[in-house]
Amino acid sequence: MGAAFCVNNEPALSAQANLSLWPSSTRSELVAILMALLTGPMNAKIKIYTDSQNAIHMINNQNNKLSRKLLKQSNSLILLKINILLQEKKMDLVLMKVKGHSGDAMNEMVDKLAKNVCSSNSYFNNRFNYGNKIVRYFPTFKQIPIEYNLRRFIKTLMNTRVAAEWSMLKTNGHETQIAWNITWNLIHRYKGFNCISSKKHWHLIFIVKLFTKLLPIGTTLIQQKPDIYKDFACLRCNTNKEENRFHFIECDANKDLWPIIKSRIQDDLVPIIQKLSNSPENTFKVIREKLNQLLGLQYDDNKFIDFCSLALKAKISNKLSTISKQTFGFSELKNILFLASLLDSFIIHFKELIWLPRCNATIAGKKEKELEEKIN
Numbered sequence: 001m002g003a004a005f006c007v008n009n010e011p012a013l014s015a016q017a018n019l020s021l022w023p024s025s026t027r028s029e030l031v032a033i034l035m036a037l038l039t040g041p042m043n044a045k046i047k048i049y050t051d052s053q054n055a056i057h058m059i060n061n062q063n064n065k066l067s068r069k070l071l072k073q074s075n076s077l078i079l080l081k082i083n084i085l086l087q088e089k090k091m092d093l094v095l096m097k098v099k100g101h102s103g104d105a106m107n108e109m110v111d112k113l114a115k116n117v118c119s120s121n122s123y124f125n126n127r128f129n130y131g132n133k134i135v136r137y138f139p140t141f142k143q144i145p146i147e148y149n150l151r152r153f154i155k156t157l158m159n160t161r162v163a164a165e166w167s168m169l170k171t172n173g174h175e176t177q178i179a180w181n182i183t184w185n186l187i188h189r190y191k192g193f194n195c196i197s198s199k200k201h202w203h204l205i206f207i208v209k210l211f212t213k214l215l216p217i218g219t220t221l222i223q224q225k226p227d228i229y230k231d232f233a234c235l236r237c238n239t240n241k242e243e244n245r246f247h248f249i250e251c252d253a254n255k256d257l258w259p260i261i262k263s264r265i266q267d268d269l270v271p272i273i274q275k276l277s278n279s280p281e282n283t284f285k286v287i288r289e290k291l292n293q294l295l296g297l298q299y300d301d302n303k304f305i306d307f308c309s310l311a312l313k314a315k316i317s318n319k320l321s322t323i324s325k326q327t328f329g330f331s332e333l334k335n336i337l338f339l340a341s342l343l344d345s346f347i348i349h350f351k352e353l354i355w356l357p358r359c360n361a362t363i364a365g366k367k368e369k370e371l372e373e374k375i376n
């Protein structure tokens with residue numbers, strides 16, 4: 001992104017520079033105005049034509065603002081410099097709005113100059129090297145001035161740090177590529193101000209436990225309390241198998257439950273898809289067929305098993321996301337909404353039909369064991 005200005009009717013007298021840091025269209029207009037003012041003589045009356053109403057508004061409303069308020073706005077350092085220049089060079093500035101891209105010859109010319117500058121390596125480096133009586137210091141990060149709402153900047157910085165640390169955890173190493181947006185969308189549906197009932201609250205906790213692998217399934221229990229759970233096995237089938245994530249899918253006790261979950265997911269999703277796709281071609285029958293294409297016809301279809309094993313971690317693979325986008329012809333956003341609903345529906349029915357009965361069986365099993373120990 002570049003900034004440029006030229007002197008009216010003197011196309012040869014122009015200057016341009018590349019922008020670095022927080023580039024925006026307003027910033028490039030402000031930099032161009034600052035450059036123009038730098039070249040102006042003392043006591044001059046200056047008229048600048050710009051196509052940015054925002055830049056005009058920001059410069060004209062600079063006066064009588066407290067430093068606290070000045071530092072809160074974007075591009076604060078450039079605005080400060082413009083203000084100091086105007087005062088010290090005793091300039092009289094008038095800003096005029098021209099309509100952008102409307103055939104104004106000079107406007108078209110500076111636009112071209114600003115675009116061409118990208119190939120050059122002249123940069124506008126904004127440093128805090130002079131202040132005034134209102135602003136005597138300026139917040140910086142690694143010697144870069146923070147020309148942005150400070151509070152928001154610190155929040156973003158901290159969030160980025162936490163996210164970076166989290167993403168490097170070993171548990172986030174995946175062989176399959178994950179479509180993270182879908183998980184974030186699902187969590188967002190239940191967090192903060194969207195969490196309006198205790199039911200939603202417990203559902204959110206369940207999702208987060210699935211996601212962070214903190215659900216107390218056999219494998220986790222054995223790791224956490226080996227002395228109590230050392231020979232813990234699935235209590236709902238008689239195979240004596242370790243209760244890991246995959247066992248939920250293959251366990252005999254769940255054999256009749258998975259088809260119910262699959263058909264309930266379909267019942268939940270068909271109206272959602274119809275609403276999202278908004279096309280008369282997508283009748284219930286067509287949507288059901290497409291859903292079967294996506295998730296497999298039977299519950300023991302590999303497609304459905306692949307979906308389940310990731311959905312049990314509250315995740316959806318990139319591959320499934322691409323296929324669903326193609327199958328239903330969704331936009332990126334609608335695809336995310338659809339897949340987050342799919343994940344949500346899966347989690348709700350898994351919890352009701354498989355997880356809760358499993359917990360009851362585990363509690364009953366534990367009581368029985370304690371009783372046995374007491375008798376012996």
Ligand SMILES: [Zn+2]
Pocket residue numbers: 234235236237238241247251252253
């Ligand atoms: Zn089992």
